[in-house]
Amino acid sequence: MKLEGKSQVLRIYIGSQDKYKHQPTYEFLVLEAKRKGLAGASVFRGVLSYGANSVIHSAKILALSADLPIVVEIIDKKEKIFEFIEHLDNIFTGHNFGGMVTTFEVDVVVYQPHEKGKNGK
Numbered sequence: 001m002k003l004e005g006k007s008q009v010l011r012i013y014i015g016s017q018d019k020y021k022h023q024p025t026y027e028f029l030v031l032e033a034k035r036k037g038l039a040g041a042s043v044f045r046g047v048l049s050y051g052a053n054s055v056i057h058s059a060k061i062l063a064l065s066a067d068l069p070i071v072v073e074i075i076d077k078k079e080k081i082f083e084f085i086e087h088l089d090n091i092f093t094g095h096n097f098g099g100m101v102t103t104f105e106v107d108v109v110v111y112q113p114h115e116k117g118k119n120g121k
Contacts, residue, residue: 003039003111008078010085014099015057015067016045020091029072029088036084039076039111046071052098075106 018025026043033041046069049057057067074084081103092099 001037001039003076004108006078007039007075007106007108008081009104009106010074010081011102011104012072012074012099013049013051013101014070014072016070017067018070018099025091026070026072028091029074032088033074033084036080036087038074038080038084041072041074044071044073045069051100075108078105 012029014025016024016026020028030041030043047058049069057069074081076084085101085103092101
């Protein structure tokens, strides 16, 4: 797949304890993006956050929250990102967790796979 120039980032903010069909939601999102053929996805774990409920989620040892912030970023062309959002609408509807979904435009400068045989692959 070739990806360059104007593209769209889908950023999904959820909690590490969120589940979708008995699977961590962040894992489901990445695997679903791959299944749909999107260009790439990454998951980032946060150390401190709050959201719509104003509850602090912290990675501090003595903190009460074990539900750490997770950000899933998925990138592809704008059309594919918005198709994916429509496909995933049911995840945030009727399930017992919250989150936030944002998008923004980026310029992709480099997008290439590792060469076979390099970096132990």
